[in-house]
Amino acid sequence: MSEFSRETLVLNMGPHHPSTHGVLRLVLELEGEIILRTDPIIGYLHTGFEKEMETRTYHQNIVFPPRIEYLATMIEEHAYVLAVEKLLGVRAPERAETLRIILSELSRIASHLVWLGTSAIDVNVTSMLMYCFNDRERIMDIFEMVSGQRMMHGYMRVGGLQWDVPEGFVLRVRSFADDLPGRLDEYERLLTDNLIWRERTEGIAVLSSGDALRYGCTGPIARGSGVNYDVRKAFPYGGYEAYDFDVPLGARGDSFSRYTVRMEEMRQSRRIILQALDRLRDGPVMLDDRKVALPPRPELVRSMEAVIHQFKLVSEGFHPPVGEVYSAVESPRGEKGYYLVSDGGNRPVRARVRSPSFNNLQALPVMIFRNTVSDVVVAIASIDIVLGDVDR
Amino acid sequence: MALKPSLPAGIQVSRAAGPSAVTELDARAVEGGILTTTVSRVVSWARKNSVWPVQFGLACCAIEMISAAQSRFDIARFGSELFRASPRQSDLMIVSGRVSQKMAPVLKHIYEQMLEPKWVIAMGDCASCGGVFNNYALVQGVDKLVPVDVYVAGCPPRPEALLFGFIKLQELIARGRPLRSPS
Amino acid sequence: MIAAAAEALVRDLAGLAEGEDRFRDEVTLLIPRDRLLDALARARDAGFAALTDLTAVDRLPQEPRFEVVYLLTNYAAQARLRLKVRLDADGAVAPSAASVHPGANWLEREVFDMFGIRFSGHPGLTRILMPDDWEGHPLRKDFPLVEEPVDFVGHTPKVPSAIIPTTPRTPPTPPR
Numbered sequence: 001m002s003e004f005s006r007e008t009l010v011l012n013m014g015p016h017h018p019s020t021h022g023v024l025r026l027v028l029e030l031e032g033e034i035i036l037r038t039d040p041i042i043g044y045l046h047t048g049f050e051k052e053m054e055t056r057t058y059h060q061n062i063v064f065p066p067r068i069e070y071l072a073t074m075i076e077e078h079a080y081v082l083a084v085e086k087l088l089g090v091r092a093p094e095r096a097e098t099l100r101i102i103l104s105e106l107s108r109i110a111s112h113l114v115w116l117g118t119s120a121i122d123v124n125v126t127s128m129l130m131y132c133f134n135d136r137e138r139i140m141d142i143f144e145m146v147s148g149q150r151m152m153h154g155y156m157r158v159g160g161l162q163w164d165v166p167e168g169f170v171l172r173v174r175s176f177a178d179d180l181p182g183r184l185d186e187y188e189r190l191l192t193d194n195l196i197w198r199e200r201t202e203g204i205a206v207l208s209s210g211d212a213l214r215y216g217c218t219g220p221i222a223r224g225s226g227v228n229y230d231v232r233k234a235f236p237y238g239g240y241e242a243y244d245f246d247v248p249l250g251a252r253g254d255s256f257s258r259y260t261v262r263m264e265e266m267r268q269s270r271r272i273i274l275q276a277l278d279r280l281r282d283g284p285v286m287l288d289d290r291k292v293a294l295p296p297r298p299e300l301v302r303s304m305e306a307v308i309h310q311f312k313l314v315s316e317g318f319h320p321p322v323g324e325v326y327s328a329v330e331s332p333r334g335e336k337g338y339y340l341v342s343d344g345g346n347r348p349v350r351a352r353v354r355s356p357s358f359n360n361l362q363a364l365p366v367m368i369f370r371n372t373v374s375d376v377v378v379a380i381a382s383i384d385i386v387l388g389d390v391d392r
Numbered sequence: 393m394a395l396k397p398s399l400p401a402g403i404q405v406s407r408a409a410g411p412s413a414v415t416e417l418d419a420r421a422v423e424g425g426i427l428t429t430t431v432s433r434v435v436s437w438a439r440k441n442s443v444w445p446v447q448f449g450l451a452c453c454a455i456e457m458i459s460a461a462q463s464r465f466d467i468a469r470f471g472s473e474l475f476r477a478s479p480r481q482s483d484l485m486i487v488s489g490r491v492s493q494k495m496a497p498v499l500k501h502i503y504e505q506m507l508e509p510k511w512v513i514a515m516g517d518c519a520s521c522g523g524v525f526n527n528y529a530l531v532q533g534v535d536k537l538v539p540v541d542v543y544v545a546g547c548p549p550r551p552e553a554l555l556f557g558f559i560k561l562q563e564l565i566a567r568g569r570p571l572r573s574p575s
Numbered sequence: 576m577i578a579a580a581a582e583a584l585v586r587d588l589a590g591l592a593e594g595e596d597r598f599r600d601e602v603t604l605l606i607p608r609d610r611l612l613d614a615l616a617r618a619r620d621a622g623f624a625a626l627t628d629l630t631a632v633d634r635l636p637q638e639p640r641f642e643v644v645y646l647l648t649n650y651a652a653q654a655r656l657r658l659k660v661r662l663d664a665d666g667a668v669a670p671s672a673a674s675v676h677p678g679a680n681w682l683e684r685e686v687f688d689m690f691g692i693r694f695s696g697h698p699g700l701t702r703i704l705m706p707d708d709w710e711g712h713p714l715r716k717d718f719p720l721v722e723e724p725v726d727f728v729g730h731t732p733k734v735p736s737a738i739i740p741t742t743p744r745t746p747p748t749p750p751r
Contacts, residue, residue: 015498016502018477022451042703042704043494043703044492044494045451045492047492047529048527048529048530051529052525057739060739063524071455114455133458133459136459137459140459152547215678234650316739316740316742317739323599324598325601345741345743346742350630352630359682361681493705526720526734527720527721528721529705529713532723
């Protein structure tokens with residue numbers, strides 16, 4: 001009897017695949033169903049953001065950040081405008097900072113809801129996608145009310161916000177925040193004690209805390225492994241130092257730990273939103289510095305100087321000082337940073353996006369080593385990557 | 393001229409035992425159950441009401457496409473009950489998102505695997521014309537790769553806009569676009 | 576306010592560095608190429624164990640042309656430090672940091688893909704974002720954006736990046 005040769009099977013997964021959460025290609029080397037080697041191939045969504053950002057002024061560049069990480073759009077805009085403000089050495093007024101925090105945390109909840117819905121549907125809990133997107137629609141309505149756009153807002157500007165929030169914003173946000181714990185309790189009742197969910201996520205795709213540190217992983221994937229690092233606590237930005245919230249940590253570094261970390265993060269985001277709503281005071285939402293921020297519209301009718309400033313800012317843009325800055329925020333995926341290099345001109349010399357999903361995805365081969373093929377889907381879902389962020 | 397007696401409510405069934413026992417009501421009941429049309433119209437009607445897209449979400453527009461398939465906007469009421477994973481089992485490719493140079497051959501491959509009749513909706517600005525990005529990395533419009541039936545503008549288009557494009561596609565199918573030759 | 580841990584590391588690496596720069600609350604050390612791995616290892620042992628980012632800047636027409644930038648973070652002490660290596664256009668080879676930080680693997684592949692800077696000792700230096708047969712390195716300053724002009728009859732509109740012209744650094748206005 002001839003023996004079957006013990007060769008490994010090379011399996012290609014993607015880039016067109018229902019469960020890779022985007023255009024990700026994985027080449028898996030299998031022995032039977034056990035994965036020995038993984039080679040993620042990315043670049044299928046490379047858009048040339050960094051090159052584009054070098055060819056536009058700092059103000060024009062606000063268009064690009066929400067298209068990079070399209071699930072947490074407000075947070076991405078926040079990251080960019082904070083970096084430019086750091087370069088300029090200015091700080092937005094207090095009302096703008098508070099509103100930015102509210103919108104960022106709503107964006108975080110929206111992103112985690114998408115993660116929850118798509119992860120659950122990967123494990124075939126098909127109704128979860130419907131529930132989560134329904135809740136997310138309420139957040140989309142709030143964003144639309146504030147900026148006119150559901151996704152690519154362009155609402156956060158250098159020096160503050162585009163305009164003030166309309167009446168009814170506080171009521172809408174409060175009503176959403178009041179309903180959120182009930183919804184999250186329902187999702188946890190459905191999933192946390194569900195035998196199928198636990199069987200499919202416990203012990204799957206384990207990432208040790210040492211590996212998380214070595215591969216530069218940040219965000220829930222690192223906190224699920226016990227690495228206590230949240231940019232909002234470590235390098236507070238935009239007013240976060242005044243808020244009281246906890247950073248959940250996971251114990252075992254498996255998919256279930258990451259799930260619990262993200263569920264708790266949604267609750268903590270709600271806590272921040274409620275504190276921010278209480279702190280909200282009247283005031284300007286845009287800097288007074290005419291060299292940086294556009295003058296308010298009514299002033300254009302009255303003042304010639306305002307018209308000149310407007311003209312200069314729109315047709316040429318402002319000139320930051322020579323230097324380079326790195327400014328990071330905590331995105332739902334990890335540390336999202338912008339490294340801007342300025343030579344004093346009206347465009348950045350280099351606009352580098354430090355993408356959390358890019359670094360997190362590097363740890364995938366380590367995570368799914370010796371797991372089965374059916375666990376790859378759960379593993380990718382638990383990393384929560386956004387391919388726009390990975391490929392830029 | 394005598395007024396026709398009005399039909400009682402409900403489905404009318406002719407209970408005539410033979411041609412000699414046919415009454416006015418029987419004749420109208422039979423007429424009410426017969427439809428005359430052409431085969432192509434019936435086939436187009438069936439096709440347009442059960443267009444199943446292939447899951448081809450690339451970037452940000454994919455999120456709005458998923459929203460269009462969820463309970464608030466609900467593309468299933470227009471017949472797209474399911475987004476198929478396999479291109480061989482689907483009729484429509486909604487190119488939702490930007491197509492990079494590396495993804496272009498994959499898109500072409502998926503399109504070729506779909507069976508006729510197939511349609512393409514270019515959803516969003518990036519798929520229609522390159523959108524915000526005019527650079528080395530992106531294909532400026534997916535119509536450089538595959539023939540497009542409906543362009544839906546927006547960055548990203550609202551789910552209602554996608555549904556409007558979808559309805560336009562249904563009207564296109566109803567009008568009976570001649571099948572393209574495989575080329 | 577530069578964190579105490581970062582100041583301590585700056586003093587520690589002072590022998591290796593050939594330049595220092597401070598801007599806002601950040602400190603950058605310029606390290607010669609042959610001392611880079613030593614500096615990274617010492618930084619890691621001092622607690623700066625996270626390689627947050629590894630990227631490059633093309634400073635054409637300034638010489639040396641390329642700068643490879645390493646951003647290190649100390650999670651416990653909440654401090655950051657930036658290290659830079661300057662490379663000439665020909666001979667743009669840097670030692671690979673993958674031996675010190677495994678997470679540098681993909682980051683260096685991206686720098687190679689976008690800038691053409693090679694890393695000696697890298698486990699597998701291939702393109703990562705562009706197709707494998709792509710020619711050229713997109714983020715170099717002499718690589719054009721490749722903008723497709725819009726077809727109009729009788730009029731050639733500007734390409735988007737030329738609508739607002741580049742204005743170089745303006746000298747500071749003298750006080751009145």
